[in-house]
Amino acid sequence: MDTYRPLPGTPIQELDTPCLMVDLDAVENNFSAVADMFRDSSAKMRQHTKNIKSPRLARMQIDYGGTVGGVCTAKLAEAEVMVEGGVTDVLIANQVADREKIIRLCALVRRADVKICVDSQKNVLDISEIATAQGVEIGVAIEVDTSMGRAGVRSKEEGVALAKLADSLPGIKFLGVMSHQHLEEFTGNENRLLTAMGYYEICLGVRKAIEEAGIQASFISSGETFSYDAAIQTGEPIEVEGGTYALMGTRYSYMEEFEVANKILSTVISRPRPGVVIGDVGTRAASCTPVDPTVENMPGVTVDRILDNHIVLNTDDANELKVGDKFVLLPDYQDMLVNRWDQYVAVRKGFVEEVWDIPGRGCYH
Amino acid sequence: MERPIFKNIGTAAEDLDPSSLVVDIGALEANIATMHSYFEALDVKLRPHVDSHLCPAIAHMQLGASGTVAGIGTTTLGQAETFVQAGFTDVFVTNVVVSAQKIARLCALSRQAKMTITVDNQTNVRDLSASAVQKGVTLNVAIDVDTSLHRFGVGPGGPAVELAKTIVNAESLEFAGLTTYEGKMFEKDTEAIATESRKAIQQVLDTRQDIEKLGIDVEMVSVGGTCNYEIAAGMSGVTEVPAGTYALMDGRYRSHCPQFQPAAHILGIVVSTPEDGIAIMDAGGKTIGADIGQPTVENIPGVTVRSLSAEHGNLVLSEEGVSVGDKVWVLPWDVGLAFNLHDYAQVVRDGRLESVWDLPARGRYR
16 A cells, blocks of 8 residues: 655655555536536536545545435445435445355445345345344435346336336335446547437336336436536436546547546656657556556656556657656546555645545455 | 454455455465575576565565565665664665755665665765765665666666766765566567567676676676566566565466466445446455556356456456345455455464554555
């Protein structure tokens, strides 16, 4: 575990590297954009915190507005971290199948509004049995597969059958539906919105079938950063599971209202041959695969390859990036990267403003 | 920070909290015995490289066995600080250290342990010397010879000889010797590993001769790794092999090194069986690590890993009988990457929990 805490006011040029930085201007821009988008709509943001792993950042978005006042997590341990950090409403947008984890979930439900997702009868039966024994009621939503080919019911009929079971059992409060979304490739805004609407409609279709079977299903959690604006067009009170937008990555650069807020500061440690620059960060710290990061504000510098602990850059300018110089990498994607760090160094206009722990790091359990 | 449920000692391995990193200490001991007994009888010795496990408990087992130089290798200065704190007194950071902040840390650390680093340019030698003089310490400096990987390093022969002369003349620096990293050997077949390893190492040995002709002693030639240690050890003039993966093994090295057993796995759990022939486990890229290669599932016959997303593994089944709640034993492709994702290793012997080890060097990238 790392414990790097530079003093507020330190210029970023003096930071020890490699260093994960959060650009506060960028993250505030991103939180404002979400607050503006959902200010007057029935759809709201329920920020997915698997990307940020920090209750501090989660509460910043809640304070900015546009949210349901709660968050999503991918794991039970992440939900515990959010509740300990003062978040009172958590959807674990995943299955909790291990029976001991269900006991742990019951303990958390006593302290906060925590709910989970299911897609199998066995899991629903386990949750009912354990929650009843523990004397709590657990809110559950049915996961619907809309585009991932991963977990989730595959048809309305499956969804209705599972809803009937969940609704009939003690220890369970049936809430509604949840789906994850995935955009394979960006091919223009029109297609992006069409794809998003298609995914929302599948999820809403399962919800409608459940309600037609006489079971109330008011809770709808769906969507992603790429489809957050389309949620408003459905006119439904969708809780959008956007996560990437907070810190961003270059892979979502088509969402122009959001800026890359997480950056990696690196130092040149060698210029072994003309045109070749070696930096002190690799995949261990930055993940950065399968797509390489880009170097910020240096159009003549390209990434040649990224090794376990080093990055190899190319430049034609012999006066650029000398040994000891620093440069900033913009990652393609932040989710896997943030999970490898213990602190965010929060910076604004070139200076350290704060340092935050990342307590959700490593919360796989 | 990882937050598993810590179970009682004696708990069955499959009852540990998923997704946990689990070490089979029997396999680990067997791997250490195999590797270290090989070096016991030789003049060339092993320098366990701890970058692949980040765990002082494992490093103490390695140095407690025979056949070593009584020192370890690390990739970063931060890792070295962690291991010195854990009692290690001879650390070779197989990396260059250039910034003023890091050189100051290195000098401070060298009061507590014998510290060796690599260099690849004259400016860095002058900076290291100036700091060492100012702090009143001695730094051991080896030359990184670029033989095949083409990251940092100086060319073999002339460029390395010139750098050696500078180091020898620099105040408060000891010239330690030569090293190289031959690169990702696991990507090659057995014959290519042998040919290319010999070619790379021979360049270092030739450079050694060139330097010794000037009357400069080259005490250390540190080359090779887990998949070519026998080749390195068989070349006269090599003094130590900085190998690491042999202790725990992984998917990358397994086919090259059948004498070592996989000793580290991720324990996952099936959370969904949404269609016939598919199971979803609650362990994905974040907990297994899949930057450069896919893991394999060890305990379910006929299963293949179709893909890993951040939080999930998508498994394709060829047989029926897998259900929600089943445990999955996953062999990571890159064990060093997998260990860097965890704060604890759950240690089992004969299928029962024996200990929980901290991985304090995890995340020490600086």
